[in-house]
Amino acid sequence: MLKVGLIGAGFMGAMHANCYKNLEGVELCAIADIRSEKAKELAEGTSAQLFGDGKELIANADLDIIDICLPTCLHAEYTALAMEKVKYVFVEKPVTLTSAESDMLLEKQRETGAFVQVGQVIRFWDEYVKLREIVESGIYGKIVNANFRRISPTPTWGWKDWLRTPELSGGAAQDLHIHDIDYALSLFGKPERLASVRNIVGEKNSYINTIMQYKDFPVTVEGTWFLPGTHPFEATFRVVFEKATVEKTADSFILYTDEGATPISIEKEELAVSGTAAGNISDLGGYYNELKYFTDCAKLGTPVEKATLSDAADSIKFLLEKELMASI
Numbered sequence: 001m002l003k004v005g006l007i008g009a010g011f012m013g014a015m016h017a018n019c020y021k022n023l024e025g026v027e028l029c030a031i032a033d034i035r036s037e038k039a040k041e042l043a044e045g046t047s048a049q050l051f052g053d054g055k056e057l058i059a060n061a062d063l064d065i066i067d068i069c070l071p072t073c074l075h076a077e078y079t080a081l082a083m084e085k086v087k088y089v090f091v092e093k094p095v096t097l098t099s100a101e102s103d104m105l106l107e108k109q110r111e112t113g114a115f116v117q118v119g120q121v122i123r124f125w126d127e128y129v130k131l132r133e134i135v136e137s138g139i140y141g142k143i144v145n146a147n148f149r150r151i152s153p154t155p156t157w158g159w160k161d162w163l164r165t166p167e168l169s170g171g172a173a174q175d176l177h178i179h180d181i182d183y184a185l186s187l188f189g190k191p192e193r194l195a196s197v198r199n200i201v202g203e204k205n206s207y208i209n210t211i212m213q214y215k216d217f218p219v220t221v222e223g224t225w226f227l228p229g230t231h232p233f234e235a236t237f238r239v240v241f242e243k244a245t246v247e248k249t250a251d252s253f254i255l256y257t258d259e260g261a262t263p264i265s266i267e268k269e270e271l272a273v274s275g276t277a278a279g280n281i282s283d284l285g286g287y288y289n290e291l292k293y294f295t296d297c298a299k300l301g302t303p304v305e306k307a308t309l310s311d312a313a314d315s316i317k318f319l320l321e322k323e324l325m326a327s328i
């Protein structure tokens with residue numbers, strides 16, 4: 001049984017806990033949150049040991065894996081400590097607040113030999129996985145243009161409102177836009193040229209639009225979290241190929257050709273749910289897929305090769321450098 005310690009029992013910690021409860025051969029053994037009621041809530045149905053500060057968990061629990069779901073401003077410090085303790089560390093995105101912190105973690109990884117996966121979950125989300133297969137197959141010819149969009153109501157749930165404090169989260173550019181930037185980089189590589197604009201009025205840094213010019217096609221990426229609470233969260237894309245267009249909307253995933261519009265089916269893995277959670281695995285989406293991959297690596301003792309620390313560090317550096325270039 002793989003022993004997991006979870007640090008941070010807020011919004012994302014709850015999602016991860018649910019995934020672990022549904023994964024076979026995995027036991028949620030320790031949970032830390034400075035808000036004890038949050039840790040207690042997630043421990044329901046498990047015999048997890050409870051801790052306050054994440055450092056107490058790292059120092060005292062007997063674990064194979066540490067998963068860090070803390071506010072971004074704490075990622076660097078706790079990830080470095082976790083790497084000293086266990087071989088497998090998962091840390092939520094964005095990996096760090098600054099490029100220097102990412103460099104520090106890469107150095108720590110060289111020292112410890114720990115395997116680190118970062119929660120760039122889009123790389124594991126079914127429609128985005130399928131899109132990658134389509135792009136790599138070349139079946140519909142060359143790409144003509146691509147658009148990725150992620151729009152959300154203002155995130156008001158964060159502990160002490162850390163998400164809406166740009167010094168702690170990096171704002172929408174770093175917290176939200178990073179998903180699609182990381183995915184685009186993983187699919188197309190670095191662009192030849194780029195430009196990026198952001199809002200100054202409203203909640204500063206809550207809207208960002210980036211255009212990346214590749215040799216043969218442009219990619220546009222739009223993100224905002226300055227929508228009213230009544231607006232639904234939407235993550236969508238449209239990729240135009242020479243012979244077809246693939247489009248994911250909020251509730252459809254369709255291949256358009258001159259001959260017709262065909263829904264693209266996703267083959268869902270048949271999952272034997274034997275864990276302690278009652279939740280529906282399909283509701284856990286890419287979060288389940290990424291943690292399944294991560295825990296499978298840990299069970300087999302193999303290196304983490306997807307959404308690695310190095311990948312995430314490259315993406316955050318790209319984003320931060322791009323932001324500097326975009327100082328309008």
Ligand SMILES: NC(=O)c1ccc[n+]([C@@H]2O[C@H](COP(=O)([O-])OP(=O)(O)OC[C@H]3O[C@@H](n4cnc5c(N)ncnc54)[C@H](O)[C@@H]3O)[C@@H](O)[C@H]2O)c1
Pocket residue numbers: 007008009010011012013032033034035038052053054055069070071072074092093094119120121157158159160162175
């Ligand atoms: N992959 C995604 O789609 C996705 C979505 C949302 C959030 N995230 C990321 O997940 C991470 C956590 O975000 P969240 O929305 O869960 O925030 P949150 O505020 O809901 O949860 C953070 C938790 O950390 C706890 N905490 C703070 N300091 C602590 C410490 N020293 N020791 C132990 N616990 C401590 C807080 O009490 C809180 O419960 C962030 O990096 C965020 O960017 C990722």
